Amino acid sequence: MRTILKAMAILATAVTITSGAARAEYPExxxxxxxxxxxxxxxxxxxxxxxxxxxxxxxxxxxxxxxxxxxxxxxxxxxxxxxxxxxxxxxxxxxxxxxxxxxxxxxxxxxxxxxxxxxxxxxxPIIVFARKDLPAKNFAEFLEYARSHPTEYTNGHSGAGSISHITCALLSSVGKFEATLVPYRGNGPMMNDMLGGSVDFSCDLVVSVSSQVKGQAVKGLAVAAKERSKAVPDVPTTVEAGLPDFQADxxxxxxxxxxxxxxxxxxxxxxxxxxxxxxxxxxxxxxxxxxxxxxxxxxxxxxxxxxxxxxxxxxxxxxxxxxxxxx
Incomplete structure (x- = not known):
C-alpha cells in the first residue's frame, strides 16, 4: 500500500510540474x-x-x-x-x-x-452636439429652449439601444426635457442629416465626432465629464455648463x-x-x-x-x- 501511495504522489507531482511548465511557456x-x-x-x-x-x-x-x-x-x-x-x-x-x-x-x-x-x-466621454446653425449659442440656452418647447428638438441617434440613444436618454432625464427621437441605422446617416440641418442634436463619443466639432461642421455644446477633453478643449464640461449630474462616458x-x-x-x-x-x-x-x-x-x-x-x-x-x- 505504501508503494502504491508513493507512486501516486510522484505521479501527482509530475502532473503538477508538467502543467506548470506548460503554462510557464505561454504563449506558444x-x-x-x-x-x-x-x-x-x-x-x-x-x-x-x-x-x-x-x-x-x-x-x-x-x-x-x-x-x-x-x-x-x-x-x-x-x-x-x-x-x-x-x-x-x-x-x-x-x-x-x-x-x-x-x-x-x-x-x-x-x-x-x-x-x-x-x-x-x-x-x-460623451459629447452633446448639435447642427451648426442651431439658435442656441451654448448648452444653457439649449436646455432652456428644450424645457420650454417639449418635443420640438429632434434627437437623432444611431439606433435603438445604441450608445447615442441611451446616453441622450440619460441627458433628457437629468435635464428634465423631452425631444422627438429620430432613429438611424448607424452614426453615418444621422451625421449626414445633421450636416444637412434636418436633425437638431445628438450624443456620442468624443472620439466619434471630434473632427466635425473641431472643423465646426457641428456645434459642440458640452462634454459629459468633470474635466475638458483634450480632443475638443474648447467645449465646456457639463459641470461648467450647469448640468453637473449629467456625467457619462x-x-x-x-x-x-x-x-x-x-x-x-x-x-x-x-x-x-x-x-x-x-x-x-x-x-x-x-x-x-x-x-x-x-x-x-x-x-x-x-x-x-x-x-x-x-x-x-x-x-x-x-x-x-x-x-x-x-x-
Missing part, C-alpha cells in the same frame, strides 16, 4: 483578440493598438478578429464560449458589458460570470473567458498595464480622442467593479426610457 502560438465591431471604427483601432502592444510584451503575435453584429454582443458571445487557454482575448465596452443585459433578455453570456476582466484600456476593457487560468490572466493583465505606461501607446490612444485610465483605474479588479456598477446604472436608464430592441 498566435493569440486572437476579438473586436465585436466592424473594422475601421474607434473600437477596432483601439483593439489593434493594444494587440500590437501586448504582442510585443509577450513575444508573440496578437491578431485582431472582427466579429460584428447585434450591438457587439455576437462577438462577445463567441469570446465567452471560447476555450479558456489564454489564446482568446475579448475587447468589450460599456455597451456590450453594461447596457446589453438590459437590452437583450436572451443574452448568450453574462458580462460578470462569463469572463475574467483583465483591465480597462480607454475611456471616452464609454469605456473599453479587455477580458478572457472565465475558465482561463489565473496565472495566464495575470500575465495578460501585466502586459496591458505595461502597455498603458508606454508613451507611444498612450499617444496613439490619445490621438484617437480617448483617455488612458489612471493607475488606480487599471487591472482586473477595477474593471470587474466597473462592470457591476455600470450594469446597474444603465439598466435603470434603459428601463426608465422604455428602450427595447426587437429580437
Amino acid at each position: 502560438r498566435v493569440i486572437t483578440l476579438i473586436v465585436p465591431f466592424a473594422a475601421g471604427g474607434a473600437a477596432d483601432v483601439t483593439g489593434r493598438i493594444m494587440a500590437d502592444a501586448i504582442g510585443k510584451r509577450l513575444g508573440q503575435s496578437v491578431i485582431v478578429e472582427n466579429v460584428a453584429g447585434a450591438g457587439g454582443t455576437t462577438g462577445i458571445a463567441r469570446g465567452a464560449s471560447s476555450e479558456g487557454d489564454g489564446y482568446t482575448i475579448v475587447l468589450g465596452h460599456m455597451g456590450t458589458h453594461a447596457a446589453a443585459p438590459a437590452l437583450y433578455p436572451q443574452l448568450a453570456y453574462d458580462p460578470s460570470s462569463s469572463f475574467k476582466p483583465l483591465g480597462l484600456v480607454t475611456r471616452s 464609454t469605456w473599453t476593457g479587455l477580458f478572457v473567458p472565465a475558465t482561463t487560468p489565473d496565472e495566464i490572466a495575470q500575465r495578460l493583465e501585466a502586459a496591458i498595464t505595461s502597455s498603458l505606461d508606454d508613451p507611444e501607446v498612450r499617444k496613439r490612444l490619445e490621438d484617437l480622442g480617448a483617455e488612458v485610465p489612471k493607475p488606480d483605474e487599471r487591472g482586473g479588479r477595477y474593471l470587474a467593479d466597473l462592470v457591476s456598477s455600470e450594469r446597474l446604472r444603465w439598466a435603470e436608464v434603459i428601463k426608465s426610457a422604455n428602450i427595447t430592441i426587437a429580437q
Whole structure:
C-alpha cells in the first residue's frame, strides 16, 4: 500500500510540474483578440493598438478578429464560449458589458460570470452636439429652449439601444426635457442629416465626432465629464455648463473567458498595464480622442467593479426610457 501511495504522489507531482511548465511557456502560438465591431471604427483601432502592444510584451503575435453584429454582443458571445487557454482575448465596452443585459433578455453570456476582466484600456466621454446653425449659442440656452418647447428638438441617434440613444436618454432625464427621437441605422446617416440641418442634436463619443466639432461642421455644446477633453478643449464640461449630474462616458476593457487560468490572466493583465505606461501607446490612444485610465483605474479588479456598477446604472436608464430592441 505504501508503494502504491508513493507512486501516486510522484505521479501527482509530475502532473503538477508538467502543467506548470506548460503554462510557464505561454504563449506558444498566435493569440486572437476579438473586436465585436466592424473594422475601421474607434473600437477596432483601439483593439489593434493594444494587440500590437501586448504582442510585443509577450513575444508573440496578437491578431485582431472582427466579429460584428447585434450591438457587439455576437462577438462577445463567441469570446465567452471560447476555450479558456489564454489564446482568446475579448475587447468589450460599456455597451456590450453594461447596457446589453438590459437590452437583450436572451443574452448568450453574462458580462460578470462569463469572463475574467483583465483591465480597462480607454475611456471616452460623451459629447452633446448639435447642427451648426442651431439658435442656441451654448448648452444653457439649449436646455432652456428644450424645457420650454417639449418635443420640438429632434434627437437623432444611431439606433435603438445604441450608445447615442441611451446616453441622450440619460441627458433628457437629468435635464428634465423631452425631444422627438429620430432613429438611424448607424452614426453615418444621422451625421449626414445633421450636416444637412434636418436633425437638431445628438450624443456620442468624443472620439466619434471630434473632427466635425473641431472643423465646426457641428456645434459642440458640452462634454459629459468633470474635466475638458483634450480632443475638443474648447467645449465646456457639463459641470461648467450647469448640468453637473449629467456625467457619462464609454469605456473599453479587455477580458478572457472565465475558465482561463489565473496565472495566464495575470500575465495578460501585466502586459496591458505595461502597455498603458508606454508613451507611444498612450499617444496613439490619445490621438484617437480617448483617455488612458489612471493607475488606480487599471487591472482586473477595477474593471470587474466597473462592470457591476455600470450594469446597474444603465439598466435603470434603459428601463426608465422604455428602450427595447426587437429580437
